[in-house]
Amino acid sequence: MSLPKAYDPKSCEDRIYKMWEESGVFRADAASAKEPFTISMPPPNATGQLHLGHAVMLALEDVFIRFQRMSGKEVLWLPGTDHAAIATESVVIKKLQKEGMRDPRAQLGREKLVAKIAEFVEQSRGTIRSQIRKMGASCDWSRERFTMDPMLSRCVNEVFVKMYGDGLIYRGHRIVNWDPKMQTTVADDEIEYVEEKVPFYTFQYGPFQISTSRPETKFGDKYVVMHPDDPRYAKYKDGDTFTAEWINGPVTATVIKDKVIDPAFGTGVMTITPWHDHVDFDLAERHKLQKEQIIGFDGKLLPIAGEFAGLHIEDARPKVVEKLKAKGLLVKIDEAYIHRVAKSYRGSGVIEPQIKEQWFIDVNKAVVPWKRRKLSLKEIMQDVVHTKLVTIIPERFGKIYFHWIDNLRDWCISRQIWWGHRVPVWYREGKGAMDMHVGVQPPQGEGFEQDPDTLDTWFSSALWTWSTLADPALVEDFSLSLEELLKQSPDYQKFHPTQVMETGYDILFFWVARMILMTTYATGDIPFETVYLHGLIRTRDGKKMSKSDPSTMIDPLDIIPKYGADALRLSMIVGQSPGADSRLFEEKIAGYRNFVNKLWNASRFVLMQCGQAGIDSRSVGTQEWKVESLADRALIYELGRVTTEVSQGLQHYRLSEAGDRLYSFVWDFFCDWYLELSKGEANIPLLVTAMRKILQLLHPYCPFVTEELWDSFREKDDGMLIAHPWPQSLSSGKAGETASKEFQILIDVITAIRKLRSDQNVEQGKEVDVTIVTKEFGDLLASQQAHIKRLARAATLEITDRAGKVENAASAFLTGLEIHMSLEGLVDFEKERASLMKEKLQLQQFVASSKAKLANEEFIARAPANVVGLEREKVKEIEEKLSKIETRLKNIPS
RNA sequence: GGGUGAUUAGCUCAGUUGGUCUAGAGCGUCUGGUUUACACCCAGAAGGUCACAGGUUCGACUCCUGUAUCACCCACCA
Numbered sequence A: 001m002s003l004p005k006a007y008d009p010k011s012c013e014d015r016i017y018k019m020w021e022e023s024g025v026f027r028a029d030a031a032s033a034k035e036p037f038t039i040s041m042p043p044p045n046a047t048g049q050l051h052l053g054h055a056v057m058l059a060l061e062d063v064f065i066r067f068q069r070m071s072g073k074e075v076l077w078l079p080g081t082d083h084a085a086i087a088t089e090s091v092v093i094k095k096l097q098k099e100g101m102r103d104p105r106a107q108l109g110r111e112k113l114v115a116k117i118a119e120f121v122e123q124s125r126g127t128i129r130s131q132i133r134k135m136g137a138s139c140d141w142s143r144e145r146f147t148m149d150p151m152l153s154r155c156v157n158e159v160f161v162k163m164y165g166d167g168l169i170y171r172g173h174r175i176v177n178w179d180p181k182m183q184t185t186v187a188d189d190e191i192e193y194v195e196e197k198v199p200f201y202t203f204q205y206g207p208f209q210i211s212t213s214r215p216e217t218k219f220g221d222k223y224v225v226m227h228p229d230d231p232r233y234a235k236y237k238d239g240d241t242f243t244a245e246w247i248n249g250p251v252t253a254t255v256i257k258d259k260v261i262d263p264a265f266g267t268g269v270m271t272i273t274p275w276h277d278h279v280d281f282d283l284a285e286r287h288k289l290q291k292e293q294i295i296g297f298d299g300k301l302l303p304i305a306g307e308f309a310g311l312h313i314e315d316a317r318p319k320v321v322e323k324l325k326a327k328g329l330l331v332k333i334d335e336a337y338i339h340r341v342a343k344s345y346r347g348s349g350v351i352e353p354q355i356k357e358q359w360f361i362d363v364n365k366a367v368v369p370w371k372r373r374k375l376s377l378k379e380i381m382q383d384v385v386h387t388k389l390v391t392i393i394p395e396r397f398g399k400i401y402f403h404w405i406d407n408l409r410d411w412c413i414s415r416q417i418w419w420g421h422r423v424p425v426w427y428r429e430g431k432g433a434m435d436m437h438v439g440v441q442p443p444q445g446e447g448f449e450q451d452p453d454t455l456d457t458w459f460s461s462a463l464w465t466w467s468t469l470a471d472p473a474l475v476e477d478f479s480l481s482l483e484e485l486l487k488q489s490p491d492y493q494k495f496h497p498t499q500v501m502e503t504g505y506d507i508l509f510f511w512v513a514r515m516i517l518m519t520t521y522a523t524g525d526i527p528f529e530t531v532y533l534h535g536l537i538r539t540r541d542g543k544k545m546s547k548s549d550p551s552t553m554i555d556p557l558d559i560i561p562k563y564g565a566d567a568l569r570l571s572m573i574v575g576q577s578p579g580a581d582s583r584l585f586e587e588k589i590a591g592y593r594n595f596v597n598k599l600w601n602a603s604r605f606v607l608m609q610c611g612q613a614g615i616d617s618r619s620v621g622t623q624e625w626k627v628e629s630l631a632d633r634a635l636i637y638e639l640g641r642v643t644t645e646v647s648q649g650l651q652h653y654r655l656s657e658a659g660d661r662l663y664s665f666v667w668d669f670f671c672d673w674y675l676e677l678s679k680g681e682a683n684i685p686l687l688v689t690a691m692r693k694i695l696q697l698l699h700p701y702c703p704f705v706t707e708e709l710w711d712s713f714r715e716k717d718d719g720m721l722i723a724h725p726w727p728q729s730l731s732s733g734k735a736g737e738t739a740s741k742e743f744q745i746l747i748d749v750i751t752a753i754r755k756l757r758s759d760q761n762v763e764q765g766k767e768v769d770v771t772i773v774t775k776e777f778g779d780l781l782a783s784q785q786a787h788i789k790r791l792a793r794a795a796t797l798e799i800t801d802r803a804g805k806v807e808n809a810a811s812a813f814l815t816g817l818e819i820h821m822s823l824e825g826l827v828d829f830e831k832e833r834a835s836l837m838k839e840k841l842q843l844q845q846f847v848a849s850s851k852a853k854l855a856n857e858e859f860i861a862r863a864p865a866n867v868v869g870l871e872r873e874k875v876k877e878i879e880e881k882l883s884k885i886e887t888r889l890k891n892i893p894s
Numbered sequence B: 001g002g003g004u005g006a007u008u009a010g011c012u013c014a015g016u017u018g019g020u021c022u023a024g025a026g027c028g029u030c031u032g033g034u035u036u037a038c039a040c041c042c043a044g045a046a047g048g049u050c051a052c053a054g055g056u057u058c059g060a061c062u063c064c065u066g067u068a069u070c071a072c073c074c075a076c077c078a
Helices: A013-023 A052-070 A085-098 A104-134 A150-165 A215-220 A278-287 A303-308 A313-326 A377-386 A396-406 A457-461 A482-487 A490-495 A505-523 A556-563 A565-573 A586-613 A630-651 A655-678 A684-698 A703-713 A733-759 A778-783 A785-792 A825-855 A857-862 A865-891
Strands: A036-040 A074-078 A169-179 A184-186 A191-205 A208-212 A223-226 A241-246 A249-257 A269-271 A330-344 A352-361 A368-370 A373-375 A391-393 A425-429 A434-438 A498-504 A528-534 A768-773 A794-800 A812-815 A820-823
Touching: A013 A104, A013 A703, A036 A052, A036 A490, A052 A074, A052 A104, A052 A498, A052 A528, A052 A556, A052 A565, A052 A630, A074 A490, A085 A104, A085 A457, A104 A556, A150 A169, A150 A434, A150 A457, A150 A482, A150 A505, A169 A278, A191 A313, A208 A215, A208 A269, A215 A303, A215 A313, A278 A352, A303 A313, A313 A330, A368 A377, A373 A377, A377 A396, A377 A505, A391 A396, A396 A505, A457 A505, A482 A490, A498 A505, A505 A528, A556 A565, A556 A586, A565 A586, A565 A655, A565 A703, A586 A655, A586 A684, A586 A703, A630 A655, A630 A684, A630 A733, A655 A684, A655 A785, A684 A703, A733 A768, A733 A778, A733 A785, A778 A785, A778 A794, A785 A794, A825 A865
Parallel strands: A036 A074, A036 A498, A223 A249, A391 A528, A498 A528, A768 A794
Antiparallel strands: A169 A184, A169 A352, A191 A208, A191 A330, A223 A269, A241 A249, A368 A373, A425 A434, A768 A812, A812 A820
């Protein structure tokens, strides 16, 4: 069998993926006796395309999954998509507008628009499915879910009803972030602040001067607020009233004193607009002040604005300023004022706070039974992380998480858009009051009308780890409570809680925190044991890749055909630490493409050796392989070590470290030395065994090449590599360690000779005579002379222990035709001895001084007991180190 | 304003309980190479006061304090 000279990912990736998928290895079995290992794939938004953020998520999770699958776990990796309420609706509306529809909401109506969005989503999900496959993700497609599937929707309703019953969901008039463009509320987290330079006006308001950047909201202002301790305004008392000339004539205003006012800012006095500002709203609530709406939900001024009514706020501003100026009330304008404007994270308009009736989740009400206490949702979120039921990697995000919870306000869950889960509440005119029905199903009676609002998209995705595992066959069985439903769902029983939640740190609050909140509340169990957070992928210059600037974007779909999915995966995993942003650029990917190719060629070489020896590479394992050479022994030892280290690394989610270890093992040890030395005297059974192990170890990282190569090394009883058991680490004990050390000496000698040749400008390829003078390693080097001769191009090699000509007996000398100088490579042991001696001396000094201290009665009497204890412990520790150093010194041949 | 992190070779980054780190890798640069797989390769070289200043220690890139620069997150000012 002969393989092409270079690995061509294009020619095999799709074929291999198809083979895996059709074989059924991706499919999890809820009836299996094996220990489960579950990851719920963070569902990409059902809009548009996958980007590098998704690619890194898929790569990391696939490594976890493949490792655990090979390690004998029953793995479930459940894929799916999120309906992404606002994001999707706004994408589709924009699309329709581009196609010429002026106002799609009004023109189509609810039902038709939702149908249009559903159509778009279906298409988009198809794209996403194929992109996930391109990355090699070995997820269980038979269990693919969508947040708006019937069963997932039912879970949403179940949880809503349960929370309502517990008094955790309430409806109230509160100030919310209103997006006039999308005509919906937006969550606190979904707002980002953009700095803008705007004029900052100061006006005369009765006896006070007040400043504002938004004069157009000031029509209804009839309170002035100042700090109670501000001496400038000491003569005014809380509750005092006065008359002020204002935009549309005189108003009666009231003085309010409150500590939120910063006396140092502006004039230290402000008027308030409670309907359109969070802080003012809180203040108004505290002092029970009147609130008036100034701006309509369409962003235009209401009748209270008098002559300005109907104007859009943007247009009204200069006109209002003009009028105030004409009245002589404008004191000054500061043109360089930096103001932070709230904008929607979803990329639509400027946020205008408004008071609206909305649904909220109360995060402070202590009604949730947890460990024989009643806790609030906030407290539950804190408890599960504090008690390490949920571990966050990297740890520092725990702090950020707690900080976020401390500042968490009630969560507004209703949205005024149409795409999403409709609030499961129905109303009808009743006798005197409104009839309200909150239920999983619509009410029986006549005349009920469902709440027009939909739920925040994170409400449904917060249930993702388990709503996806509820048995869809039971969706119509409404006799079952949520608890019973889950009890009767085999997947839920087998695979929940999940083991790892792997996602970007940017959605720690949006999603991870809310999953912990909702899942722990709804199921009484955590959603996952470990949270593994990855960082953002940035450009080479450290900039964010943004859709608005396509030149900064790297599209996985451009990279994969060029470099292969394996190379892309490696470049996003190796050399990255969790939670840290990283930069990606083509050269980096090319570097890992080269590695993949190196692996390919190493296999090719091994296969060639098999061919030359007339051995079938697929039936070597049945033969006994014998350990022949020093290199063989060293290989076995190193193979054992790398297996142990990689297994441990993967177990502890240290993917980068383990990957890096494999990279250098394969390239620097296996290819550069073992394969080179095996030329001419290949131990084929061992070579094939090593190759098989390497493919197994690398498979989680680069599944495609390894599976492709596996075909050449697969024995009769082997299936696909993806399903092959993870290699056990062979232990070869002391003998192996010695072999490894001796092998290192051989490498050092060869390297040293090569370096000498280079220093002496010996022509490449020209053979020289070499003399090595050594006391300790004569036998070793003599047994390896063929290798030294070949790899260092030595015509003759003399090894002697005559140290006569040499001052330092420990250093070796090389004598070529014209070369006679000292060789540095061999003195490692000497150096080691020297450094160990130095360390030993230092430690001995410490032990001596410390013991003297401990013998001193005065010290013992005066020092606190724990200090003495610590000192003793430290002495013990150092003495242990000393004894280790002793043994190491003894092991150095002298 | 509060918080978190980063600062190691020209560039991108590793360095997990302080002691084989006399600080490594990849890319780039330079020199030389058709050696029984691989030029997506091989052999070598140059290049670092581990941001700065103190402290703890027998010993600090690693721990502590402070400073500087950068990045991000949270809150938000009328």
